[in-house]
Amino acid sequence: MNDLRAAPNQLTFLRLCMVPFLVLAILDGHFRTAAVLFFVAGVTDGLDGLLARLLHQQTVLGQYLDPVADKLLLSTVFLVLNHEGLISRRVTVLVFGRDLGILVVSAILYVSIGMRDFRPSLYGKANTLAQIVALVTVLISQFFAPGYLLAVRNASLETTMALTIISGFHYAWRVGMKLSVSDDVPGGKSK
Secondary structure (H helix, E strand, O other): HHHHHOOHHHHHHHHHHHHHHHHHHHHOOHHHHHHHHHHHHHHHHHHOOOOOOOOOOHHHHHHHHHHHHHHHHHHHHHHHHHOOOOHHHHHHHHHHHOHHHHHHHHHHHHHOOOOOOOOOOHHHHHHHHHHHHHHHHHHOOOOOOOHHHHHHHHHHHHHHHHHHHHHHHHHHHHHHHHHHHHHHHOOOOOO
């Protein structure tokens, strides 16, 4: 119960609670509100990690909940923006498919062999940054659309597609390497 009371985890729960309101704002065409909610969600994401370190409140719950909240937020916004015709199906399927794949593989490996180390790689972090830039620019371009913003939006969507593929393959490679190392270690789990 103490894990739930930790300030960083409460911020993560707040981010999770914002998702339905963000979805409704997009579906209702309130893109300024959606952009503000997305910005606040981003701030809470940055703050929860900072607070966890500063307050020494890093918890096991937080280690699992934070990336799940991030994936839920980003994937949901991609799906809703695709539904509204503001992001292509290609980008959405790649992003959602990769994130769903990572969650399923992580859960299977955790349950089956107890593997817990799923820290994001540099490619994964770059992909998340590209996704955030893409979503922010898509939302803002619905009420403020100068040429440079549209160029950033288009470039970030293309970058998101490329990094989604690269980071997905890199993730699979890293998991494969970890599994082969655990098989080679005496007492390691075997198939």
